[in-house]
Amino acid sequence: MTGTVWVATMWPRRTMTIRTIGVRQLKNEATQVVRAVREERVVYVITVNGSPVATLRPYSDRDIAGVDRGEAEAEIAAIERLAAVVGEAWLTMPSLSGPGGER
Secondary structure, eight states: OOSOEEEEEETTTEEEEEEEEEHHHHHHTHHHHHHHHHHHOOEEEEEETTEEEEEEOOOOHHHHHHHHHHHHHHHHHHHHHHHHHHHHHHHHHHHHSOGGGOO
């Protein structure tokens, strides 16, 4: 059904089968592949012309938390960048005006 097969040992004492599959074969065997992912927890590396382009792996509850955390971290980083710009402008504005706020 697939190309290369690796077996990775995950801590604690869990094994994960990793298989490669070409995109054409994936198209023809999609139902069987998804069943293997769901029931056997197999991870597939999808290839195009022999080069890896994507992975198909079992979904877990951690995926939701990871996406939310990643989005939150990106938002926090954007806010921190904006705060730095505002802070810099805030500190330099008085230097633009003369005594009593005149230019």
